[in-house]
Amino acid sequence: MRIILHIGAWKTGSSAIQQFLAVSTEALRAHGVAAPADAINADGRGRILNKLTGSDEEAAEVTAEIEQLRAEGVETLVLSNEHYWPMSEVKIQTIGARLKALADTVEVLIYVRPQEKMWRSLHSQQAKKFHVKSGAALWGTADFLPPVFAQRAVHYHQTLQLFANVFGQDAISVRLYDRACFVGRDVVADFLAYLGLDWMLFERQNRDINRSVGWKGVAFAVWVADEVHDAMRALNPDKLVGKVYIRTIKRTADIFLDEDWIGRDADPLTTEDKKAIRAHYEEDNQRLYQTYFDGEDVFGAPGEGRGDSVDPSAIPDREMVVAKRRFQKLAERKEYDITGLETLFAPPRPRPTALKRLLNALPFRAQRS
Numbered sequence: 001m002r003i004i005l006h007i008g009a010w011k012t013g014s015s016a017i018q019q020f021l022a023v024s025t026e027a028l029r030a031h032g033v034a035a036p037a038d039a040i041n042a043d044g045r046g047r048i049l050n051k052l053t054g055s056d057e058e059a060a061e062v063t064a065e066i067e068q069l070r071a072e073g074v075e076t077l078v079l080s081n082e083h084y085w086p087m088s089e090v091k092i093q094t095i096g097a098r099l100k101a102l103a104d105t106v107e108v109l110i111y112v113r114p115q116e117k118m119w120r121s122l123h124s125q126q127a128k129k130f131h132v133k134s135g136a137a138l139w140g141t142a143d144f145l146p147p148v149f150a151q152r153a154v155h156y157h158q159t160l161q162l163f164a165n166v167f168g169q170d171a172i173s174v175r176l177y178d179r180a181c182f183v184g185r186d187v188v189a190d191f192l193a194y195l196g197l198d199w200m201l202f203e204r205q206n207r208d209i210n211r212s213v214g215w216k217g218v219a220f221a222v223w224v225a226d227e228v229h230d231a232m233r234a235l236n237p238d239k240l241v242g243k244v245y246i247r248t249i250k251r252t253a254d255i256f257l258d259e260d261w262i263g264r265d266a267d268p269l270t271t272e273d274k275k276a277i278r279a280h281y282e283e284d285n286q287r288l289y290q291t292y293f294d295g296e297d298v299f300g301a302p303g304e305g306r307g308d309s310v311d312p313s314a315i316p317d318r319e320m321v322v323a324k325r326r327f328q329k330l331a332e333r334k335e336y337d338i339t340g341l342e343t344l345f346a347p348p349r350p351r352p353t354a355l356k357r358l359l360n361a362l363p364f365r366a367q368r369s
Helices: 014-023 025-029 047-052 056-071 089-100 115-128 147-153 156-167 187-195 215-227 229-235 241-256 271-280 282-292 317-333 354-361 363-368
Strands: 002-006 076-080 105-112 172-176
Touching: 002 089, 002 187, 014 025, 014 076, 014 187, 047 056, 047 089, 056 089, 089 105, 089 156, 105 156, 105 187, 115 215, 115 241, 115 271, 147 156, 156 172, 156 282, 172 187, 172 282, 215 229, 215 241, 215 317, 229 241, 241 317, 271 282
Parallel strands: 002 076, 002 105, 105 172
Antiparallel strands: none
16 A cells, blocks of 8 residues: 655645545545545544554554555555644654554655745734734744744755655655646646546546635734634633634625735735745755755745735724624624623724714704614
8 A cells, every 4th residue: 555645734735635635535536545534634634643643542543444445445545634744753753653564655745835935824824813913923933833833844854854764765755836837737636646646537626725815804813813812712612713703804805895805815024024034944945955856946036025014003994993893793693702892893982073963963864864
């Protein structure tokens, strides 16, 4: 049996690949390929990862599952989970020992992208999860990610060397996350090609898995993180604030016809930021190019940055008021407890002037209403 360990990285189309694997079980099995639900991270699953790094009893359960698949004629087993990517050396060694005992070959597959694009995407993703607060750094620190990402994981060659030490250098395949380089200009088609399958034989799926959040959407997420998220989670421990947030920014984008809420990627990095990021990883990138790309600088020069603000105060007042009130209404409609937070969503309206009170009292006002 051939085992493919697809380890991500983050923000390189893993969700699209995993969604395809999840809905194409029968079609893949017809070609001798299996990707069991527990083996992929679609919809937050992927429990095989925990079992492979867990106790001997848990690992025995995985062994039994794989042996059953082999008995059913499965030739290729796909384990897809981007959380393999930043694992510790000890966990990689544990997984390696257990998988190599079960398979004829184990291959490690990763997609990589330039680090300035990775950090830009990670910042937006973590903002949507309310891990980014006002004043957080945009890249290179643990302000909104576990330390392993800032210290090691985005150093691709350094991370891949841990896998190479366990599985062997020849077992590591690194592909550039770039539409222009994909087979069929599609990451799922490219992944199928790596498996040795013709992507034309499979039904094409909707690839718009994670719609891009614009700078206003990111800045609003920062406001939620600063002002209400922790309190809402305390009041509603069994409910996710993110559902209300996503619906809010979608509705606000529709009201103002503005893709800076959702639809147009936020880019908080300046051109100088992007150059600094690339310089920070330059030594590791050179090793990556030499080891996996025959010395070719596949990342090229960093592009220009827009330097979008992610400060909530940069959102126009009228749009911010609408977004806050929309958030409040959606939360109330879904029966979230927001006791004590009402004034944060909808500040008290100013008291009417004497002239306004007089106009409101006139008879024609009552008729018009």
